Amino acid sequence: MSRTSQKNISVELREQEAEGIYSNLALISHSSSEFIIDFARLMPGTPKARIHARIVMTPQNFKNLERAIAENISKYEVQFGTIKVSGQTASNIDFEQPVIEDQKKIH
Numbered sequence: 712m713s714r715t716s717q718k719n720i721s722v723e724l725r726e727q728e729a730e731g732i733y734s735n736l737a738l739i740s741h742s743s744s745e746f747i748i749d750f751a752r753l754m755p756g757t758p759k760a761r762i763h764a765r766i767v768m769t770p771q772n773f774k775n776l777e778r779a780i781a782e783n784i785s786k787y788e789v790q791f792g793t794i795k796v797s798g799q800t801a802s803n804i805d806f807e808q809p810v811i812e813d814q815k816k817i818h
Contacts, residue, residue: 734750734764737749747765748766
């Protein structure tokens with residue numbers, strides 16, 4: 712018989728991080744050993760986005776994040792209704808790799 716033990720994890724949220732960072736653009740790239748999510752802000756009328764945060768995760772943790780996001784979207788939509796995404800369908804999203812200035816190449 713296998714037992715699953717649940718650990719309590721203490722999480723610290725400092726004041727600076729508690730403010731949050733607004734992002735309206737996420738760029739996701741990966742290598743064989745990691746996923747990278749760059750959170751950027753694209754301002755209207757400006758052709759250049761600025762990255763404000765970068766998160767690097769293992770493939771396993773990224774998959775867990777994907778599941779947690781899907782679960783939370785489902786809960787949100789049950790409580791508040793379907794999230795409508797205007798103007799974006801799979802056929803009109805640009806999937807090309809973005810050009811990021813001053814980025815070290817990751818292999």
